[in-house]
Each structure stands twice: as structure tokens, then as C-alpha cells.
Amino acid sequence: MKFAVICALFASVSLGLSACNKAKSPHEVQSNVAKATSEAAENNAKADAQRKQAEAQASEELVKERADAEAKARDKSVAAVADQAVTETEGETNIALAKCDALQADTQKQCRHQANAHLQAVRDRAKAAKNGPLEQ
Numbered sequence: 001m002k003f004a005v006i007c008a009l010f011a012s013v014s015l016g017l018s019a020c021n022k023a024k025s026p027h028e029v030q031s032n033v034a035k036a037t038s039e040a041a042e043n044n045a046k047a048d049a050q051r052k053q054a055e056a057q058a059s060e061e062l063v064k065e066r067a068d069a070e071a072k073a074r075d076k077s078v079a080a081v082a083d084q085a086v087t088e089t090e091g092e093t094n095i096a097l098a099k100c101d102a103l104q105a106d107t108q109k110q111c112r113h114q115a116n117a118h119l120q121a122v123r124d125r126a127k128a129a130k131n132g133p134l135e136q
Contacts, residue, residue, distance in 0.1 A: 078129050078130065079130050081129075082125075082127075082130055083126065085125075085126055086122055086126045089118065089119050089122040090119060093115045093116065093118065096114075097116075099111070100112045
């Protein structure tokens with residue numbers, strides 16, 4: 001009896017499995033192929049659009065980063081030139097102040113004032129150069 005049940009079970013499983021592998025009609029296959037082709041084309045178009053958008057964004061970011069880097073480099077260069085001008089003027093001022101000591105009273109005072117005023121003007125211009133143009 002067990003043998004009969006096992007044989008019946010085996011026969012029904014075999015019949016069930018053979019039914020799963022039935023060939024589909026050519027019309028149904030053609031329809032499925034057309035649908036898959038259409039979906040693949042749509043997905044490819046979306047992926048291409050996303051790639052182009054990502055490339056455009058990357059290019060924009062690169063341009064912005066390059067401009068920022070160039071601006072920082074210019075700022076550093078301007079600051080270095082301004083600092084050098086102040087340092088040179090401080091040295092020149094010290095020499096001028098030493099020479100002012102040879103003069104008498106009011107002339108000495110005026111000489112010192114001119115030397116210090118020149119130094120302050122250079123410092124102010126250097127500070128303005130470092131801070132960039134003022135808004136009007």
C-alpha cells in the first residue's frame with residue numbers, strides 16, 4: 001500500500017513539474033520580449049539622464065572649487081605683498097625717526113609726525129588690501 005501511495009505521489013509531482021515547463025505561445029513570447037525591451041530602453045534612458053546630470057553637477061562643483069582656490073591664492077598673495085610693504089615702511093620709518101633726532105624742536109616734531117603718518121598710511125592701505133574692496 002505504501003508503494004502505491006508513493007507511486008501516485010511521484011506521478012502527480014512529475015505531472016505537476018512537466019506542466020510548469022510548458023512552452024508559451026509565440027505571440028505571448030513576442031509580447032514579453034517587446035515589454036522587456038521597452039523597459040530596458042526606458043531604464044537605460046533614465047540611467048543616461050542621471051549620468052549626464054551627475055557629470056554636469058560635478059563639472060559645476062569643479063569650476064566653483066577652482067574659482068574658490070584661485071581667490072584664496074590671490075588673497076594670500078595680496079596679504080603677503082601688503083605685509084612686505086608694511087615691514088619695509090617700518091624700517092624706513094625707523095631710519096627717518098633716527099634722522100629726525102638731529103633736528104631741532106618743532107622741526108624734529110614735524111619730521112617725526114610725517115614719518116609716523118606715512119607709516120600709518122601704509123598700514124591702513126595694507127589693511128584695506130587684505131580686507132578686500134569695501135562695499136559702496
